[in-house]
Amino acid sequence: MMLRGLWKLTWLEIKIFMREPMGAVGAILIPVLVFLGAGRIVGGRLPPPTFAASNFIHVGLPVLASLLIAINAVISLVTIISIYREGGILKRLRATPLRPQTILTAHVIVKLLLTAATLALMVLAGKRYYPVGVHAPLFSFTIALLISTWSILSIGFLIASIVPTARFAQLIGGFVMYPMLGFSGLFVPLAALPPVLHAVAQALPLTYAVALLQGIWTGDPWSAHVGDIAALALVFVVCTALSTKVFRWE
Amino acid sequence: MRSVIQVSGVRKTYGKTIAVDEVSFDVHDGEIFGLIGPNGAGKTTTMECIEGLRTPDRGSISVLGLDPFRQVYKLQDRIGVQLQQAQLQKRIKVWEAVDLWATLYKKKSTDGERLLEQLGLIDKRNAWFMNLSGGQKQRLFIALALINDPEVVFLDELTTGLDPQSRRAIWDLVRGIRERGKTVFLTTHLMEEAERLCNRVAIIEHGRIIDIDTPESLVSRHCPERTVVLATDNPLAEERLRSIPGMESVTRSDSRFTIRGRGDDLVTEVIHCLSENHIRVSDFRTILPNLEDVFLKLTGHSIRE
Numbered sequence: 023m024m025l026r027g028l029w030k031l032t033w034l035e036i037k038i039f040m041r042e043p044m045g046a047v048g049a050i051l052i053p054v055l056v057f058l059g060a061g062r063i064v065g066g067r068l069p070p071p072t073f074a075a076s077n078f079i080h081v082g083l084p085v086l087a088s089l090l091i092a093i094n095a096v097i098s099l100v101t102i103i104s105i106y107r108e109g110g111i112l113k114r115l116r117a118t119p120l121r122p123q124t125i126l127t128a129h130v131i132v133k134l135l136l137t138a139a140t141l142a143l144m145v146l147a148g149k150r151y152y153p154v155g156v157h158a159p160l161f162s163f164t165i166a167l168l169i170s171t172w173s174i175l176s177i178g179f180l181i182a183s184i185v186p187t188a189r190f191a192q193l194i195g196g197f198v199m200y201p202m203l204g205f206s207g208l209f210v211p212l213a214a215l216p217p218v219l220h221a222v223a224q225a226l227p228l229t230y231a232v233a234l235l236q237g238i239w240t241g242d243p244w245s246a247h248v249g250d251i252a253a254l255a256l257v258f259v260v261c262t263a264l265s266t267k268v269f270r271w272e
Numbered sequence: 273m274r275s276v277i278q279v280s281g282v283r284k285t286y287g288k289t290i291a292v293d294e295v296s297f298d299v300h301d302g303e304i305f306g307l308i309g310p311n312g313a314g315k316t317t318t319m320e321c322i323e324g325l326r327t328p329d330r331g332s333i334s335v336l337g338l339d340p341f342r343q344v345y346k347l348q349d350r351i352g353v354q355l356q357q358a359q360l361q362k363r364i365k366v367w368e369a370v371d372l373w374a375t376l377y378k379k380k381s382t383d384g385e386r387l388l389e390q391l392g393l394i395d396k397r398n399a400w401f402m403n404l405s406g407g408q409k410q411r412l413f414i415a416l417a418l419i420n421d422p423e424v425v426f427l428d429e430l431t432t433g434l435d436p437q438s439r440r441a442i443w444d445l446v447r448g449i450r451e452r453g454k455t456v457f458l459t460t461h462l463m464e465e466a467e468r469l470c471n472r473v474a475i476i477e478h479g480r481i482i483d484i485d486t487p488e489s490l491v492s493r494h495c496p497e498r499t500v501v502l503a504t505d506n507p508l509a510e511e512r513l514r515s516i517p518g519m520e521s522v523t524r525s526d527s528r529f530t531i532r533g534r535g536d537d538l539v540t541e542v543i544h545c546l547s548e549n550h551i552r553v554s555d556f557r558t559i560l561p562n563l564e565d566v567f568l569k570l571t572g573h574s575i576r577e
Contacts (some may be wrong), residue, residue, distance in 0.1 A: 030375045034361075034368055041363040041400075106361075114358040117325060118376045119348045 031128040096178035099196040103182040104191040170231035173254040176261035183265040283332030306470035314479040318378035354419035362402040377420035406422040407438030427458040495561035503555035
């Protein structure tokens with residue numbers, strides 16, 4: 023019975039999302055176009071002169087792109103939940119036998135599906151400019167990205183659970199996520215950071231996501247990343263537990 | 273008569289503010305019960321405690337024999353709820369909302385399409401929620417509250433913000449719900465709404481119930497004053513009218529007389545006096561107190577203040 027409700031709600035939310043003026047365009051088309059544009063400029067025309075730059079384009083860029091999509095999905099999820107709370111929609115749904123988990127799960131599925139669709143389009147469209155991507159272990163990478171997204175989502179939920187208004191939620195989501203990305207070892211290798219920042223980086227969940235994604239992309243076996251996965255799982259468990267405690271319906 | 277809702281000694285505070293205190297009442301099977309009072313009196317808090325959306329600090333509540341706090345999912349299957357200031361997704365279509373709600377309940381739901389027809393929404397079944405008028409939104413919320421064929425229906429400030437015409441249409445719908453044998457629990461700050469719809473009302477102010485009864489009994493207990501206004505040229509009229517039993521005052525301006533008194537018999541006595549003395553009148557009106565007057569009497573201020 024609840025599965026039927028979950029399926030109905032998920033399908034409904036996808037339809038509603040597609041009806042929004044910027045829905046499909048903003049979530050799927052624009053990232054793909056930006057990715058293609060970047061590919062034309064960087065990948066196609068200007069062969070990178072140094073090894074570091076080449077490494078960033080071949081490993082860093084795909085990881086960055088996928089993480090950005092995941093983060094975007096999370097921020098838009100946070101925004102939707104707070105819009106629903108502000109508008110009294112959450113409250114109305116709560117006065118039915120729907121469980122809170124079902125409502126939240128439906129939104130997570132919608133966002134994961136959109137993320138997957140965007141990535142699939144990118145891989146297809148990007149084959150021309152990013153030939154390396156074709157040889158990367160796409161299946162393992164997708165699993166790694168799902169694990170990372172799940173963990174980032176739980177942080178998003180925690181934010182969504184406590185932040186009162188949609189505008190604020192979007193802001194806080196951005197402020198939490200993007201700086202985390204800056205220190206995650208994606209742009210500057212962790213080893214090159216001063217000790218204090220190195221410690222900060224190790225406390226940030228995204229650092230483990232980046233390590234996992236970069237490793238899997240370059241062909242590491244899963245066994246090399248047990249620690250990263252454990253860290254991401256821990257983040258998920260802690261954030262989910264906290265957000266179910268503090269979640270507000272109105 | 274069987275009670276479907278029993279509320280006893282309920283208290284709910286938000287921080288230091290006491291929203292409701294020592295609230296107790298019973299709602300009987302098949303009646304329309306109204307909780308009336310000004311905004312901020314504690315109506316919605318009381319209702320949401322009964323629906324299981326809030327937990328009272330003290331006191332006990334039973335709905336259809338269930339504890340709204342511990343058995344909330346069981347209860348929600350058997351009740352229908354319309355919330356004050358609720359919204360749906362902006363771009364959800366009317367039929368999609370009804371269809372979603374129908375899947376959520378264990379019980380076999382009523383026919384959504386028929387419900388939309390009965391509520392006059394069938395032409396709007398493909399419209400987005402954001403494009404509905406206020407009255408249409410409220411009718412959709414009524415449809416959602418009825419989709420699981422509930423035993424008790426909760427309506428919170430149902431007609432607030434609607435124009436008089438939509439309001440009357442909604443009143444007819446609510447009477448229709450009762451005719452289907454369901455119990456209706458509603459809140460309103462409109463005394464006319466309570467008077468026209470409710471079998472019994474509880475007056476609440478500052479979180480406390482002041483009195484509970486049928487609208488008629490409340491009026492006759494608290495406001496026994498009756499007023500008759502009539503117009504006549506008969507020179508003997510004033511003297512005759514002053515001798516009416518139960519009369520308290522007769523005032524005159526030109527040919528217009530205002531007779532004030534107490535008790536339900538006053539009007540009959542006036543008519544009796546007029547016919548016995550062959551007094552011809554060119555106008556005859558009665559002014560009867562209503563729930564507004566009861567509220568004014570009990571609280572010392574008007575409900576609109």
